Amino acid sequence: MSLNSVSENTLDLGNLSYLTEVDDNLCCPICHSPLVDPVHTKCRHTFCSSCITEALETSKTCPVDRKPLKLEDVSAAPIMIANLVNDLVVLCPNSEFGCPMTCARYLLGGHLREDCAFVAVKCLGCDGTIMRRDAGSECLHQLVECPFCSSSCRKIDMENHRVECPRIIAACNHCSGDFTRSNIKAHEATCDEAIMPCESSDVGCPWKGARRELTEHTRACPFTLLRPVLHAHAGRLETLELENRALRRKIDILLPPRPPTEAAAPFFDEHTIQLLAEQEHLRSDLERLTASLSEMEIQQGMLLMNESLRLKEEVAGLRAAIGGIRMQIHWLMNTRHQAVDQRPVGGTSSSSGPQNSSAQGGNLSSGGVLPNIRRMADPLNDRVKL
Known part of the structure; x- marks a missing residue:
């Protein structure tokens, strides 16, 4: 104090x-x-x-x-x-x-x-000074122990110490959770409720939200897909601007500006006219390159979006086809299980010979109980259409 x-x-x-x-x-x-x-x-x-x-x-x-x-x-x-x-x-x-x-x-x-109350007066318990509002019967310069961190400080400074004590519980500004002051900064750096800008905010994305929503937003953010292209175009434009400035400096050195006192219609020699013509060509080339870069940027953005949509459609088609195959396999397996469950248990003795077996097979076929039952080991000639 x-x-x-x-x-x-x-x-x-x-x-x-x-x-x-x-x-x-x-x-x-x-x-x-x-x-x-x-x-x-x-x-x-x-x-x-x-x-x-x-x-x-x-x-x-x-x-x-x-x-x-x-x-x-x-x-x-x-x-x-x-x-x-x-x-x-x-x-x-x-x-x-x-x-x-x-x-x-x-x-x-x-x-x-x-x-x-804010005048410094002599402390009653020692030779120190203290503000009149804090003066009392006891000395405020004696050392006391903090109940939270067990550190020692003067009694008059205890209030300021509690503001900075690392062991006192403090609330997070984002999720209102209780943490010690020594851990509050580390928590706020990783708090899921902290408001974060999009990683592509440098290229124009206006989104801001909780850190836990950042990953989901990044997957669907169109600026994230266009970010490499935009950075590449920005680098090219910066390079062209630097080249343009260098050419302007060269032109200013070769053709210094005339003072205002000279004639309104100055005379230019052939070399100067040639330099001016080259400057105009360079300016037109730069404008054309800028327009081409803008068109390329738009085209690449559209191509990226179309490619993304096409891939999504193909993935959806593959998922539908896999689902259809799974349903057909499930139906075939159910049919085979039902056929096996309906096959009669036991049968006639082996002495009846192949005629009884054929007769029994004929009766089963005529009854319609087990028509054309095929084992899993038999070759499957039927083709499943997708």
């Missing part, structure tokens, strides 16, 4: 802040501030006592009309002038520390001596 406050002993009436604008007739012609201890000369000019004394030590003339003047010719000003100046309303010189007091200038000394 700063103790450089103004007390009655250090009060300077020449550096006060006045509540209203002061009339020029009440100001000293030398320091241009309201008069302090006003005096007047035999030539009827009024000055601050200290200002005119210092001025006469340098020159024995009046600072206003330059008439001869001695220190003996200076006397106290009329009491009316002193009263007018002393009744001016001023701010307390400790207003920068928080004192709200305003009073007449002649009452300022008593305010600083008795009432101002």
Whole structure:
């Protein structure tokens, strides 16, 4: 805490802040501030006592009309002038520390001596100084321990220490989460709720949002796709501009500007005319190149967008085809399982011979229970259409 406050002993009436604008007739012609201890000369000019004394030590003339003047010719000003100046309303010189007091200038000394809470006074517990508002029965310069970080500091500085203590819990400005002050900066650097601009903001993307949405936006941002092309064109344009400046400097060296006093229609020789013609050709070539670059930029942007749409359509078609194949395979597998489940268990004895087997096979075929059942090991001649 700063103790450089103004007390009655250090009060300077020449550096006060006045509540209203002061009339020029009440100001000293030398320091241009309201008069302090006003005096007047035999030539009827009024000055601050200290200002005119210092001025006469340098020159024995009046600072206003330059008439001869001695220190003996200076006397106290009329009491009316002193009263007018002393009744001016001023701010307390400790207003920068928080004192709200305003009073007449002649009452300022008593305010600083008795009432101002921001004047440095002697501490009751030691030989140090402390502001009057903090003075009490105990010494505020004794060391105390911080309950959060266990560090020691003076009791009078504890409030400032708590503002910077690294162990005190602080809230994140983005997600309102509670973190210690030592970790709050590291968290804010990776907080998902922090507002971030798009990575392509340098090429014109206006998007801003939470960090957790940045990845999704980058995938769909058209500026991200065009960013390499735009950077390449910007580099080419910068190169052309540099070449154009270099050519202009060469032309200015070869053809310096004529002073305005010369004739309005100057004479150009053949070499100068040739240089001017080359300059016009270069300018036209540069304009043509700029237009071509702009057209190429637009075309490449459209090509990138069309290629992206085509790839998306192909991926969608492939996904639909794979889905259809999966459905057909699933249907075939279900059909085979149903056929296997409907096959009769057991059967006639092996002594019946192949005739019984063929007869049973004929009966099953005629009954329509298991027509053309094919095993998984059999070759599949049917082709599945996509």
